[in-house]
Amino acid sequence: MSSFRSPTRVACVRYRDFCKALDEIFIQLDTSMGDQVVTAVPLIHLPNLDCVDCFLSFEERTICSQALMKLARKPDEISNLSQVFKDFDREQCGSITQNQFLRGITVRDMHVMLSSREFQAICKCFGVKKGMCMEFNYREFLKILDVLFTTGQMKRNY
Numbered sequence: 001m002s003s004f005r006s007p008t009r010v011a012c013v014r015y016r017d018f019c020k021a022l023d024e025i026f027i028q029l030d031t032s033m034g035d036q037v038v039t040a041v042p043l044i045h046l047p048n049l050d051c052v053d054c055f056l057s058f059e060e061r062t063i064c065s066q067a068l069m070k071l072a073r074k075p076d077e078i079s080n081l082s083q084v085f086k087d088f089d090r091e092q093c094g095s096i097t098q099n100q101f102l103r104g105i106t107v108r109d110m111h112v113m114l115s116s117r118e119f120q121a122i123c124k125c126f127g128v129k130k131g132m133c134m135e136f137n138y139r140e141f142l143k144i145l146d147v148l149f150t151t152g153q154m155k156r157n158y
Helices: 015-026 058-071 081-088 098-107 116-125 138-151
Strands: 027-030 039-042 127-130 133-137
Touching: 058 116, 058 138, 081 098, 081 138, 098 116, 098 133, 116 127, 133 138
Parallel strands: none
Antiparallel strands: 027 039, 127 133
C-alpha cells in the first residue's frame, strides 16, 4: 500500500500505477514510441514438460508471441489451415512434422508473414517429441491462433 499511495490523498492508492505494475508480471510493455503507443507482448510460456528441448528463453517467447500475433490475422475460419494439417496427420494424433507445418502454411500463403527465426521459435514452442524426432502440435497452435483472433490480439501491421 505504501508503494502506490497517492501523494495528495493519504488514504487512496494510485490504481493505474498498481495495474501497470501488475501487468508487467505477465506482459512486456513497449513504450519506445512515447506514452501514447503501448504494445503488450505476452511473456507467459508454460514449457512442455514432456520435452526439455522445447523450453523457450525470454527472447524466443517474445519472438514467438509476435509471430503468433501476425498469423492470427488469418484465423482458421479464413485460412482453413486445420484441414490442411488434418490431411498431413494420417494417424490423427494431433502432430505433424515441421516440414509438413511449413508446407501447410505455404499452401495457405501464410509463410510470407514469418521470418526463419520466427518459424523456428513457433516450431520450438509447439514441439512434441515423437520417438527420436520433434513434431509440431498443430491442434494447440490452432487453438492459440483462435484465442488471439477472438480477443483481438493480432498484429495489424508488420
